[in-house]
Every structure is written in C-alpha cells, then in structure tokens.
Amino acid sequence: MTKPFGLYQNPGWGSAIIEAQLAVYGLPYDLIDAGGSVSEAAVQEAMRGVNPLLQVPALILPNGAVMTETAAMTLYLADIAGTDTLVPGPGAPERAAFLRWLIFLVAAVYPSFAYGDVPTRFVPPEGAEAFQARVIEHRKAMWRVMEAEASGPYFLGVRFSVIDIYLAVMTRWRPGEAWFQTETPKLWAAGATAALRPGIAPVMARNFS
Ligand SMILES: N[C@@H](CCC(=O)N[C@@H](CS)C(=O)NCC(=O)O)C(=O)O
Structure with a gap:
C-alpha cells in the first residue's frame, strides 16, 4: 500500500490549498493538527523542527522528506499525480x-x-x-x-x-x-x-x- 502524505494543517489556513489538491488527485494523505485552534504558541510548537519559518502548511512526503511552500508543493504534486488537471503543462497556452x-x-x-x-x-x-x-x-x-x-x-x-x-x-x-x-x-x-x-x-x- 502507498504510504500517505502527511499534511500539517489548520482549518481555514493555507493548508486548505494543498488539502484540496491532494483530494482532487486522489492521493492518500493524513491531516496533522498544527495547533491553530489553540494559540500562536501552539502552532510554533507544532511546526518546530518541521518548518524553520514555523509556518503552515508543511507536507511530509511518503519517503519522510519535508516540503514547505505551497507553490513548490503544487508543482510537485502535479508531477506525482502525472496529470495537468490543476497545473497547465509545459506546452499549454496558459x-x-x-x-x-x-x-x-x-x-x-x-x-x-x-x-x-x-x-x-x-x-x-x-x-x-x-x-x-x-x-x-x-x-x-x-x-x-x-x-x-x-x-x-x-x-x-x-x-x-x-x-x-x-x-x-x-x-x-x-x-x-x-x-x-x-x-x-x-x-x-x-x-x-x-x-x-x-x-x-x-x-x-x-x-x-
Ligand atoms: N510562503 C508560504 C506561506 C505560508 C504562510 O504564510 N502560512 C501562514 C498560515 S496561512 C502561517 O503559517 N502563518 C503563521 C506565521 O507566519 O507565523 C507558503 O506558500 O506555504
């Protein structure tokens, strides 16, 4: 079975942008609570050691590597999914x-x-x-x-x-x-x-x- 992605997220934060992409692609993922409903300190605690900027989202890849930055995740997930559903490919006019x-x-x-x-x-x-x-x-x-x-x-x-x-x-x-x-x-x-x-x-x- 394919190992799932792990998405550090808080409801309503930028992690929703990545969650939506994972869902559209049908890639398996687990949501990891990044403490946003508790406090700023809780978020910093959750993200320490994951994202040096202590920001959400962070994506744990199936091989365990950490990826930050939504644009990087966006381009990477399109590669992994092997479809241009969300990201116009190199030959596309857009x-x-x-x-x-x-x-x-x-x-x-x-x-x-x-x-x-x-x-x-x-x-x-x-x-x-x-x-x-x-x-x-x-x-x-x-x-x-x-x-x-x-x-x-x-x-x-x-x-x-x-x-x-x-x-x-x-x-x-x-x-x-x-x-x-x-x-x-x-x-x-x-x-x-x-x-x-x-x-x-x-x-x-x-x-x-
Ligand atoms: N460039 C980052 C920005 C991420 C970002 O600013 N996330 C916000 C939440 S939507 C955050 O974690 N803010 C808390 C902070 O900056 O301390 C990306 O595209 O992923």
Missing part, C-alpha cells in the same frame, strides 16, 4: 500566465499575511495598528492587479487551475468575502466556482464551516 500568477500569489500576496497578521513581529507595538492597515491596503492593491488580469469563468479563462483553488481559500481571508464580492468580482467568482467542484467542495466545507 502555462506562462499560470506560472506568473502562481508566483505572484505566493511571493507578493501571501507574505502580506505574515506582515499583517502579527505586525508586532515587524514594528513596535505603538506602530502596529497603522502598519497593519497599510499592509491590508497594499494587499487590496495587489488583488486589484490580479482582478485586472482575470478572465472568466476561472482566472485563466475556461481553463480551471490551481490558481482558482488559491482564490477559493484566500478570498475567505482579510479584507474579507464582502470586499472581494464588491471590489474584485472576477476573483471572487473564480474562487467560488472552484469551491463547488468535486473533490474541492468537501475540503472547503471541512475548512470553512
């Missing part, structure tokens, strides 16, 4: 746009949560509120950049991809669902449509109910 926006999501948008969620890690307490507000404004600007590039019904057009899974999850985060519905309706719709797809719907329900 490949360049796919890579561009996947990396934009993880290199530009995602770090803004590390800054905004715990601002006192980066600025003194007296400046934290203003810093957090600026981070959220900058994040909104980044989402608007993506909105301007979005096609429909999915981000890349008719071609569903893992970008839409990122959107399904990240549009649940700050600045919040109401903001996305009003300000970036194409991103919202792509994520909402992805969230209804087979394999993904049960993962969304488990993470966001």
Whole structure:
C-alpha cells in the first residue's frame, strides 16, 4: 500500500490549498493538527523542527522528506499525480500566465499575511495598528492587479487551475468575502466556482464551516 502524505494543517489556513489538491488527485494523505485552534504558541510548537519559518502548511512526503511552500508543493504534486488537471503543462497556452500568477500569489500576496497578521513581529507595538492597515491596503492593491488580469469563468479563462483553488481559500481571508464580492468580482467568482467542484467542495466545507 502507498504510504500517505502527511499534511500539517489548520482549518481555514493555507493548508486548505494543498488539502484540496491532494483530494482532487486522489492521493492518500493524513491531516496533522498544527495547533491553530489553540494559540500562536501552539502552532510554533507544532511546526518546530518541521518548518524553520514555523509556518503552515508543511507536507511530509511518503519517503519522510519535508516540503514547505505551497507553490513548490503544487508543482510537485502535479508531477506525482502525472496529470495537468490543476497545473497547465509545459506546452499549454496558459502555462506562462499560470506560472506568473502562481508566483505572484505566493511571493507578493501571501507574505502580506505574515506582515499583517502579527505586525508586532515587524514594528513596535505603538506602530502596529497603522502598519497593519497599510499592509491590508497594499494587499487590496495587489488583488486589484490580479482582478485586472482575470478572465472568466476561472482566472485563466475556461481553463480551471490551481490558481482558482488559491482564490477559493484566500478570498475567505482579510479584507474579507464582502470586499472581494464588491471590489474584485472576477476573483471572487473564480474562487467560488472552484469551491463547488468535486473533490474541492468537501475540503472547503471541512475548512470553512
Ligand atoms: N510562503 C508560504 C506561506 C505560508 C504562510 O504564510 N502560512 C501562514 C498560515 S496561512 C502561517 O503559517 N502563518 C503563521 C506565521 O507566519 O507565523 C507558503 O506558500 O506555504
């Protein structure tokens, strides 16, 4: 029997992006509680020795190796699954746009949560509120950049991809669902449509109910 992947996760966190991919591919996996329902300290404790940044998700591969970074996991799992269901292949017309926006999501948008969620890690307490507000404004600007590039019904057009899974999850985060519905309706719709797809719907329900 194939050994399962182990996914360090907290419901509603970025681990949902990877959980959805494992589910779509039908790869066996176990969920490992990363302490998010308890406290920030519990998360750090759970992730110590697993991810040097103490972040979620982390993926334990069947051979025991640890993988961090959702984009790396995304590309790797597509290789393992041997299908282009979620990741347009090298010859696909959407490949360049796919890579561009996947990396934009993880290199530009995602770090803004590390800054905004715990601002006192980066600025003194007296400046934290203003810093957090600026981070959220900058994040909104980044989402608007993506909105301007979005096609429909999915981000890349008719071609569903893992970008839409990122959107399904990240549009649940700050600045919040109401903001996305009003300000970036194409991103919202792509994520909402992805969230209804087979394999993904049960993962969304488990993470966001
Ligand atoms: N670049 C990482 C970002 C992961 C990340 O920021 N995860 C958040 C949760 S959604 C986290 O663990 N935050 C806690 C922290 O930064 O201490 C990835 O793509 O996996």
